[in-house]
Amino acid sequence: MRILLSNDDGYFAPGLAALADALHDLGDTTVVAPERDRSGASNSLTLDRPLALRQAANGFHFVNGTPTDCVHLAVTGMFDHLPDMVVSGINHGANMGDDTIYSGTVAAATEGFLLGVPAIAFSLASKSATDFTAAAKVAHDLVARFIRDPFREPVLLNVNIPDCSTGDIRGVRLTRLGKRHKAEPVIRGTTPRGETVYWIGPAGQAADAGEGTDFQAVKDGYVSVTPLRVDLTHNGQINAVAEWLEV
Structure with a gap:
């Protein structure tokens, strides 16, 4: 089993x-x-400059680019074979609901999926977390399960893990993505030169966090596992747009 992290x-x-x-x-x-x-x-992919691939003392390779760059470079240029799996994380903070659109953690896994490789993104649902022990065990167990019983086609899974001890995790739930309210307003500031600058505000509170969502599962102490897809076609509006185009 060849695993790209x-x-x-x-x-x-x-x-x-x-x-x-x-x-x-x-x-x-x-x-x-x-x-x-x-x-x-x-x-995002970096297309306006070349990328450099270097290796740290611990053996990890690093790239002066985005998460998507890293996986794309590894799969299409660094390896002479496809990895069997791409695993991204463990992210410091949740990636649930609309957050998945912006997440670099999910994007790294998505790039593997787009290149035909099964992929899983793991996130620990707390920005203040300091102990990754439970999350690491969840990652180990789910990847081991995939190795024992792989899917018949490439799959993209988004996994969020509650910030608690291994013994306090109540189980695993299959979930759908919830939804957030719109983000909080940007935060205005002033530089020492008197220029006005803006910080992107925090994400909004969960709007759709009911039963079956990733938000609810993590809140209840369960690991949330959500299968994702990349097809953005709104099939429910095909007929409506077709009629609109004929007007």
Whole structure:
């Protein structure tokens, strides 16, 4: 089993180290991650400059680009074979609901999926978390399950893990993505030069966080597993748009 690991928090992130330690006994693992924190990079590719691939003292490879760059470079240029799996994380903070659109962690897994490789993104649902032990065990167990019983076609899974001890995790739930309210307003500031600048505001509170959502599962102490797809076609509006075009 050849496993490619990546993330969006950077190659130095403790969540990535915990993930690598957890999966090393499951196969041949290779880490290719951004050289710095690229949270919120989504699925962006760097097309305006070349990318550099370097290796840290711990053996991890890092790239001066986005999470998507890392997986794309590894799969299409670094390896002479497709990996059997792409695993991204463990992200420091949740990636649930609308957050998945912006998440670099999910984007790294998505790039593997788009290249025909099964992929899983793991996130620990707390920005203040310091212990990745439980999340690492969840990652190990789910990847081991995939190895024992793989899907028949490439799959993209988004996994969020509550911030608690292993013994306090109540189980695993299959979920759908919830939805948030719109984001909070931007935060205005002034530089020492007197220029007005803006910080992107925090994400809004959950609007759709009911039964069956990733928000509810994590709140209740369960690991949330959501299968994702990349087809953005709104099939429910095909007929309506067809009629509109005929007017």
